[in-house]
Amino acid sequence: MAKRLSFLMMGLLLFFGCEEKETSKDLLTVQATGTSVGAEEATVEVAVVSTTNWEATKQADWITVNPSHGTSADTKATVEVAANTTSEARSAEIVFTAGNAEPATVTIEQAGAVSLTFSKDTVRLLFSGSSDVLELQATAEWSVEVPADSWCKVDPVAGTAGKTVVEVSANANDGTERAMTLNFKMGDVTAPLVVVQEGESLDAILARERDVLMKFYNATNGSGWSSSYGWGDEDVPVSEWAYVRTDNDGRVVTLDFTNEINLKGSLPAELSELKKLRTLRITMGDFTGASIPESLGELSNLEELTLKQCLLSGEIPASIFGLTKLKVLDLGVNSLSGSIPAEIRNLTELTYLSFERNRLSGELDLTGLSKLEDVYLIQNSFTGDIKFLETLTLCVNFNIWRNKFSGEIPVGIGNLKQLESLQLAENNITGSLPKELTECTSMRYIDVSLNRLTGNIPEEMLSGWTFTYIDEDEGGNEITVTEEYDWTDPYDWKRICSQQAGYGFDNAPVRPI
Numbered sequence: 001m002a003k004r005l006s007f008l009m010m011g012l013l014l015f016f017g018c019e020e021k022e023t024s025k026d027l028l029t030v031q032a033t034g035t036s037v038g039a040e041e042a043t044v045e046v047a048v049v050s051t052t053n054w055e056a057t058k059q060a061d062w063i064t065v066n067p068s069h070g071t072s073a074d075t076k077a078t079v080e081v082a083a084n085t086t087s088e089a090r091s092a093e094i095v096f097t098a099g100n101a102e103p104a105t106v107t108i109e110q111a112g113a114v115s116l117t118f119s120k121d122t123v124r125l126l127f128s129g130s131s132d133v134l135e136l137q138a139t140a141e142w143s144v145e146v147p148a149d150s151w152c153k154v155d156p157v158a159g160t161a162g163k164t165v166v167e168v169s170a171n172a173n174d175g176t177e178r179a180m181t182l183n184f185k186m187g188d189v190t191a192p193l194v195v196v197q198e199g200e201s202l203d204a205i206l207a208r209e210r211d212v213l214m215k216f217y218n219a220t221n222g223s224g225w226s227s228s229y230g231w232g233d234e235d236v237p238v239s240e241w242a243y244v245r246t247d248n249d250g251r252v253v254t255l256d257f258t259n260e261i262n263l264k265g266s267l268p269a270e271l272s273e274l275k276k277l278r279t280l281r282i283t284m285g286d287f288t289g290a291s292i293p294e295s296l297g298e299l300s301n302l303e304e305l306t307l308k309q310c311l312l313s314g315e316i317p318a319s320i321f322g323l324t325k326l327k328v329l330d331l332g333v334n335s336l337s338g339s340i341p342a343e344i345r346n347l348t349e350l351t352y353l354s355f356e357r358n359r360l361s362g363e364l365d366l367t368g369l370s371k372l373e374d375v376y377l378i379q380n381s382f383t384g385d386i387k388f389l390e391t392l393t394l395c396v397n398f399n400i401w402r403n404k405f406s407g408e409i410p411v412g413i414g415n416l417k418q419l420e421s422l423q424l425a426e427n428n429i430t431g432s433l434p435k436e437l438t439e440c441t442s443m444r445y446i447d448v449s450l451n452r453l454t455g456n457i458p459e460e461m462l463s464g465w466t467f468t469y470i471d472e473d474e475g476g477n478e479i480t481v482t483e484e485y486d487w488t489d490p491y492d493w494k495r496i497c498s499q500q501a502g503y504g505f506d507n508a509p510v511r512p513i
Helices: 002-021 202-219 269-273 294-298 318-322 342-346 387-391 411-415 435-439 490-497
Strands: 028-032 042-050 054-058 063-066 076-081 090-097 104-110 116-118 122-125 130-138 142-144 152-155 162-170 178-186 189-197 244-246 252-257 279-283 304-308 313-315 328-330 335-339 352-354 359-363 374-376 381-383 397-399 406-408 421-423 428-430 445-447 466-472 478-484
Touching: 028 090, 028 104, 042 090, 042 104, 054 063, 063 090, 076 104, 116 178, 116 189, 122 130, 122 162, 152 178, 162 189, 202 252, 202 269, 269 294, 294 318, 318 342, 387 411, 411 435, 445 490
Parallel strands: 122 189, 252 279, 279 304, 304 328, 313 335, 328 352, 335 359, 352 374, 359 381, 374 397, 397 421, 406 428, 421 445
Antiparallel strands: 028 042, 042 076, 054 090, 063 076, 090 104, 116 130, 130 162, 142 178, 152 162, 178 189, 244 252, 466 478
16 A cells, blocks of 8 residues: 555656646747937837737836737837927836746937027116026037127127026117017027117106216317307207207207317217217317227217317227228327227228328228228328228229328229329339229329339320319309320429439430429
8 A cells, every 4th residue: 555655646746747847938029129219209119029918018108108018919019209308318118028938128218309498588688788697508509699789798609518607788778678589599499589678768868968968068168169059058959059960859969060169178988878979070179188088989870970180199999990880980180199900991881081190100901991982091101002992992082192101003993983083192102103093084183203113104194194074164064074184294294203212214204394
C-alpha cells in the first residue's frame, strides 16, 4: 500500500511540473515614428503587435491615445498631441502592457512654442516726458525698428532668447495725445506694442510759449527794440505781437527779426520749447560774446535757421546738423569757429547754405545735398577738394571765395545746368579748366582767379563761349539774354587767367592793356 502511494505522488509531481513548463510567455512589441513633434497639434502612429489583450497608459493630459486598449487583432494606436502654448519643450511617456509581456514605452517629445510676449501690451507715458519698463520674453533673437526721428525711444532695440527688461521713453509732448505701434520681430513672428503719451492742454502750452517769448524779450534788449508791440501785454494775443507768426491754434511758428537792428544780449536756451517753430530769422543782432545754444537742435520742425551778422562766436552746435527739415541754414557774417561735421550731409532738404565770413576750418563735404541751390562759404579756411560740387545738380550760385580748398574742378560740373555763378577765387585748386564748364548753359559769371590752375584753356571756351540767362526788360518782362565771353575785357580776363605766382595757362590770350 505504501509503495502505491509513493508512485502516485511521483506521478502527480511529474504532471504538474510539465504543466508549468508548458505555460507560454505573452509577446508585446510597439513601434512609433515621428515621436519628436513641433509646438503645433500633431499625431503619432504607433504599431502594436501583441499575442493578447493590450492597454496603453499615458503620462500627461496633453496626449490622448486612441484606442487606449485592444486585442491582439488591434495593431495600431493613434497618439493625438495637443498644441504647446508655452515656450518650454515637454515630453511624456506612454506605457503599453499586455498580459505577462514586458511593458513597452513610447516617449513623445514636443518643442516649445515660438513665443514673443510682453508683460504689458500698452505703455502709457506722461506728457511731461517719462519712461516705463516692461519684461519681454522671447524664444529666439528679436529686434525692433524705431525711426530715428520718432518721439518714442526704446532701449535695447535687440536681444536674445530669454527675458529682457525693455525701457520705453519719450520727451515732453507739447501737443495733444499721441500714440504709435512698435513692431517687435522674431523671425517670422511679429508682436505689436502700443505706446501712448498723454497730451498737455492747449491753454497750458500757449501759456508756456508766452513765457518763452518773454524770456527771449528780456534776454535780447526787448525794451530797446524799435518795435515791441504786444510783447508782454496780456490783452494782446501772441499772434499780434511784432515779429511773431502763429498757426491756427496760436502756436508760434515764426520769429522774424529781419528788420530789427536793436537785438542785443544772447539767445535763451528756452527757445527750444517752441516746438512748432519753423522759422527763426535774425539779422544784424548784437550777440557779442554769445554762442548758438545747443538746445536749438531740439526744434525738430525748424525749416529755416538764419542768424546772420549777429556777432556770434564759438562753435556751431552739433545738434544743429540733426535738424533734418532745414531748408535754409544761414549763419553768415559771425565769428564762428571750429569745423563742420560730416552730419551736415543729413540735411538733405537744404536749398540755401551760408557760412560766409566766419572762422570755420577743416574739410567740408556737401556730397549728396542735391537740393542745394545757393552755397556761400566765402572767407573761411575750409579745406578738402570740391568733387562734391558735381552732386549739387540744382545749384544756381556756388561761392567759395577765399578758402583753402584744393583738388581739381570736377568734370561732372557740366551736369549743373542751372548754375549761373561760379566763384572759386583764392583757393588752392589745381589742374586745368575742364571743357565741361561750357555745358553749364545758364552760366553768367565765373571767377577762378588766384588758384593754381595750369595747362590749356579749353578751345571750347576760347571760341565763342557764351552765357545765356533770363533777365527782365524795362517793363519787367522776362527776356532771354545771351552774352559772349569777352577775352579782351581786362576784368573778364583777370577772373579767368590770373593765377597764383608760378601758375597759369599755356595758351592764355595776350593780356589786355
